[in-house]
Amino acid sequence: MQLNDLFLRDFRNYEDLALSFDPGVNLIVGDNAQGKTNLLEAISYLGSGKSFRAFKTGEMVRFGADHADIRGNVYSQEREQELRFVLFAGSRPRQLWRNGSKKKTTGEISGVLQTVLFCPEDLMVLKTGASARRRLGDSALCQLRPNYEAALAEYGRVLEQKSRILKDRYENPALLEILPEYNARLCQVGALLISYRARFYDGLEKAAKTYHDHFSGGAEEFSLTYRTVSTVTDPFAPVSELQQRLLEHLDAHYRAELESGQCLTGPHKDDFSVSLSGIDLKAYGSQGQTRTAAISLKLAQRELMGRESGETPVLLLDDVLSELDPGRQDFVLNQISQGQVFITCCESGRFTKLGKTIQIQAGKSI
Numbered sequence: 001m002q003l004n005d006l007f008l009r010d011f012r013n014y015e016d017l018a019l020s021f022d023p024g025v026n027l028i029v030g031d032n033a034q035g036k037t038n039l040l041e042a043i044s045y046l047g048s049g050k051s052f053r054a055f056k057t058g059e060m061v062r063f064g065a066d067h068a069d070i071r072g073n074v075y076s077q078e079r080e081q082e083l084r085f086v087l088f089a090g091s092r093p094r095q096l097w098r099n100g101s102k103k104k105t106t107g108e109i110s111g112v113l114q115t116v117l118f119c120p121e122d123l124m125v126l127k128t129g130a131s132a133r134r135r136l137g138d139s140a141l142c143q144l145r146p147n148y149e150a151a152l153a154e155y156g157r158v159l160e161q162k163s164r165i166l167k168d169r170y171e172n173p174a175l176l177e178i179l180p181e182y183n184a185r186l187c188q189v190g191a192l193l194i195s196y197r198a199r200f201y202d203g204l205e206k207a208a209k210t211y212h213d214h215f216s217g218g219a220e221e222f223s224l225t226y227r228t229v230s231t232v233t234d235p236f237a238p239v240s241e242l243q244q245r246l247l248e249h250l251d252a253h254y255r256a257e258l259e260s261g262q263c264l265t266g267p268h269k270d271d272f273s274v275s276l277s278g279i280d281l282k283a284y285g286s287q288g289q290t291r292t293a294a295i296s297l298k299l300a301q302r303e304l305m306g307r308e309s310g311e312t313p314v315l316l317l318d319d320v321l322s323e324l325d326p327g328r329q330d331f332v333l334n335q336i337s338q339g340q341v342f343i344t345c346c347e348s349g350r351f352t353k354l355g356k357t358i359q360i361q362a363g364k365s366i
């Protein structure tokens with residue numbers, strides 16, 4: 001799949017922009033704060049209806065404007081397609097179209113333009129806290145499995161309600177009577193999450209291992225371990241069994257949850273770890289090892305998505321290449337030889353030989 005043209009009106013710092021892209025490499029060059037990441041955000045939003053940086057949709061509307069328009073021509077599923085979003089500065093819901101016909105949900109545009117974003121924070125994801133790893137895994141899984149996304153949203157809702165019960169129970173002790181109902185629902189949906197994750201991380205490990213072997217010349221053995229609630233000894237077990245295991249764990253922590261007023265156990269605490277030849281990266285990995293493993297994971301994510309849809313997703317590399325030494329840059333560039341890629345950097349340097357270069361200055365292409 002590829003994005004051929006992009007039109008922006010009042011999106012972030014772009015008042016009016018029209019760009020055509022190369023089917024291969026597109027280098028977006030410009031000084032700091034000129035709009036490079038904004039451009040990647042627009043591309044990613046066009047495909048998913050989600051922003052990787054905005055908390056509120058209105059943030060993406062140019063200061064002072066009342067709505068933003070993002071439109072793009074895409075070649076995917078063996079035909080030309082057009083996607084369009086209109087975002088409003090106020091509370092009015094956004095609107096979307098696929099090939100000129102209005103759609104209600106992003107589910108109706110899924111698969112037209114899939115993107116995988118890779119940014120400098122991802123390079124250190126194996127060293128930082130669990131929540132960044134969960135986000136990485138969750139966002140990849142949501143793109144792969146719409147049903148997972150629905151389950152994750154439901155889990156989040158129930159978890160929030162349960163948190164409120166735990167906090168408000170002093171003022172309103174009767175709330176405790178409905179707690180078991182919420183726990184049961186959490187275990188039901190949580191079991192589903194674990195089941196999806198177990199399969200996803202298994203596939204991710206296999207694909208990442210192959211990249212890592214190429215990269216390190218097979219010198220280190222890459223392995224990824226998915227970690228969930230301790231009573232779940234086999235995350236591949238049937239969902240009903242997972243549900244049972246989750247309930248057991250919740251029951252064992254009932255007092256602790258009441259005392260702390262927090263939801264202490266469940267798949268919202270899940271994590272994964274990567275080790276090289278049996279040595280845990282989080283504790284012992286060098287910076288180079290950590291980066292190499294992270295690159296392998298990202299390329300693996302793109303491969304899994306591509307396998308699913310039969311088309312290579314568009315890769316968005318935000319400032320990543322300039323963070324890497326020439327050996328790693330070349331590895332990444334060689335591994336992305338198929339498919340379309342957008343690379344942002346401040347200095348085009350050694351990359352100008354590739355594809356098309358687009359210079360961005362203060363929200364304009366120059």
Ligand code: ATP
Binds near residue numbers: 014063
């Ligand atoms: P860097 O190299 O530092 O990463 P960049 O080129 O990626 O820079 P962006 O993050 O794309 O920069 O753009 C940042 C600019 O966009 C900032 O100057 C910011 O003020 C501006 N900006 C962000 N949102 C809006 C908005 N809604 N309206 C107008 N300008 C905005």
Ligand code: MG
Binds near residue numbers: 037038
């Ligand atoms: Mg940027």
